[in-house]
Amino acid sequence: MLRSITEKGKSGDSVFKREEKASAQDNVDPHHPVYGLKKDLIRLIANMAYKHRGNQDLWVVLAIRNLLDGNRENRDVLSGMSLQGMAGHMSQLRAMGVHTELRGGKIVVKPADQ
Numbered sequence: 404m405l406r407s408i409t410e411k412g413k414s415g416d417s418v419f420k421r422e423e424k425a426s427a428q429d430n431v432d433p434h435h436p437v438y439g440l441k442k443d444l445i446r447l448i449a450n451m452a453y454k455h456r457g458n459q460d461l462w463v464v465l466a467i468r469n470l471l472d473g474n475r476e477n478r479d480v481l482s483g484m485s486l487q488g489m490a491g492h493m494s495q496l497r498a499m500g501v502h503t504e505l506r507g508g509k510i511v512v513k514p515a516d517q
Contacts, residue, residue, distance in 0.1 A: 404444060405441060405444045405445070408437075408440065408441065409441075418435075418436070418437050419437055419440075461495070464495050465499065467481075467496075467512075468496065468499050468500070468501050471501070471512055472514070478512060478513075481512055482509055482510070482511065484509075497515060500516070501513075501514065501515060502515040
């Protein structure tokens, strides 16, 4: 849902369009139906993952994808970690556009389109 809202916000005059940070002179309507929606969705996801192994496993895949996307430093940190085994979420990673492979005893993570 969060991804859909973000994608919808990229198109034209959608009510979900991204606004620059509000300043004192901006007229932000806190009563607008989507005001704070992303924040509330993130809070919901965090609460759903709390002490729930299945949800934690799902959201860790999403978090890793988001932490690595366009961030060479984070990819380098991950690449430098020692291998303890491959997770069972490879198909989920591929579905989200992340390619992983085992190379020389290390896990290599990169966007699927490269």
